[in-house]
Amino acid sequence: MSTTIKHKLLLIDDKPANLIALKSMLEKPNREIICCNSGNEGLQLLLKEKISLILVDVQMPEMDGYEFVEITKQHPATANIPTIFVTAISDEAQYINKAYDLGAIDFLFKPLVTEITRKKVDSFLKIWDYDQELQKLNEKLVAKNGELEQFANIIAHDLKSPLNNITSLIEFIEEEHILDLKEEATDLFDMVKSSAKSMSKLIDDLLHYSKNVENNEGKESVNILNEVNAVIKLINPNNNIKITKENLNHIIHFQSVAFKQIIQNLLSNAIKYNDKEITEIAIIYDENTQQIAIRDNGPGIPENQAEKIFQMFYTLGQSSRGESGTGIGLNLVRKLAERNEVKVYYNPQYKEGSEFIISDLKPELKTA
Template sequence: MNSVKKHTLLLIDDKPANLIALKSILESPDREIICCNSGNEGLQILLKEKISLILVDVQMPEMDGYEFVEITKQHPNTANIPTLFVTAISNEEKYINKAYELGAIDFLFKPLNIEITRNKVESFLKIWDYDQELKRLNEKLVAKNGELEQFANIIAHDLKTPLNNIKSLVEFIEEEHLLDLKEEATDLFEMVKSSAMTMSKLIDDLLYYSKNVENNEGKESINILSEVNAVLKLINPGNNIQITKENLNHTIRFQSVAFKQIIQNLLSNAIKYNDKEMTEIRISYNDALQQIAVTDNGPGIPESQAEKIFQMFYTLGQSSRGDSGTGIGLNLVRKLAERNDAKVSINSQFKRGSEFILSALESA
């Protein structure tokens, strides 16, 4: 049974005897070794074969080793193939510098030391393997990102379709029953349309964010009070929910969409899991500590679960209103904060409910 060839080596030397000697040193069951007598012949082979390592003689007629390497480094398909110069000329600094400037990775000096030759070739083949593995992983990552982007587009479409239907239905009802509607009902219909449009815009923003924002890019100066008010307009808390804003008229550097999403998730959780007749929530900014606190008068979170709640798909079970979370919200909150060089944590010492802290904020 023939062994599978893992690497293909290209040896270039104008003297056949040198090629025979070098090939005998490097032969291995998992290697294919191709020999040729000129740089031009070597270039032809590179067009047809996938080469892992090139060993080229420096002194050759017509095209020497330097010229050969200069040509290979200019072509994207061959530029990254590791190349070793094999030479009998002096190892003076000017020759070595010229080779490195051209893109060679090392030298083998004649007469060849068998052990050094084998070890160097083995080392550079390992580097080639690592490089190929990184390329494969990168290709997988690009493919996965493409799938995620497609998934995000599908989700955005599926979310916006019912929103557009709601808007159309409300407009239809208004047109058909305009004279029958009382002033209060007209105002409610306007609120429904406004909320649907705001939600549609948020979906567009989140889709843009997921496709275009990585790490901490896209930070801008935002006013905390304006961003919080935009979120409150979106979630439209009911009469049994009291939200207090303290010292929020300050400017920080943060991704606007990410900040709104963080605040919306924290407020939604505070409302959903509250067990009191009147839900009380306070949003405050401490400019000295550069942190935002979102506190509520709900049942609180057991200290043993203070860190677990940020894990993906971890939930506290059903809320007092019978809702159950997906376990994604707080994990997303932490990820969005980290993308902005900030931190999200829970103050486990807060005993009158829950207190979430968004800290390490950058003032503008």
């Protein structure tokens, strides 16, 4: 029964006796050990074989170990192959520093100690295995991101199509029946068109965000008050919803689309789950603690569910208005906050309703 080759090792030394000795130390059933007598021969082999680890002698004629490693590190296909120098020259700092500067990962000093040689090689082959696994995972992530981007494009198209239809229908009705419409109806049509336009812009922004913003990139200076006003305009709350804003005219460093999405989710939940005749919401910025509090006069959330509500698909059931959530919104809020290196949490100590805190906000850096 044949053994599957897991690793290929390349040994380079101009003295055949050294190669024989080193090969005998490192032989294992799942390894293929390839030997060659010069740096030039080693470079030729690297073009044909997938090598997991290189052990190269420093002192060789024509091309020494230093020159060999310098060439391999310049080529993308071989730059990441771990390389160990085998040397009898010296363990002086100048030689060691030169090797590390070139990209070597370690040294073996002659005369070689069998057990140390084996353990070092085993360790670096494990690192090679981990690196290969990481590369595979990265390739899968890239493929998944491509699928998600395609999915986002489809969803954006499916969402924008009915919005465009609504806008076109409203414009058609206005053109055909402009003389029959009362002033109140005209105002309502304007509101519908404005909301459809705002939703279309939000979809475009979110699509741009999903394509171009990763981790904590894309931050900019955003005015809290302007962002909150934009969200309130989009939500277009009824007359029985009172929203007060305190001390919001400040600049923070945040991803604009992410910030609006966080505020929109928190405000929408405060409205959806409120059980009072008049919904009261306060949005307050404290520049000393660098946090935003969003408070409402609703029923509040049980303390034992204060953290569960941020889990994907976890819901509190139907609201007093008969609406039910999907359990996605607050999970999205948490993820968007993490991308911006801030925290969002529910404060169970607030007893007059619900209070969500956005903390660790970064104020705009002032330049001299």
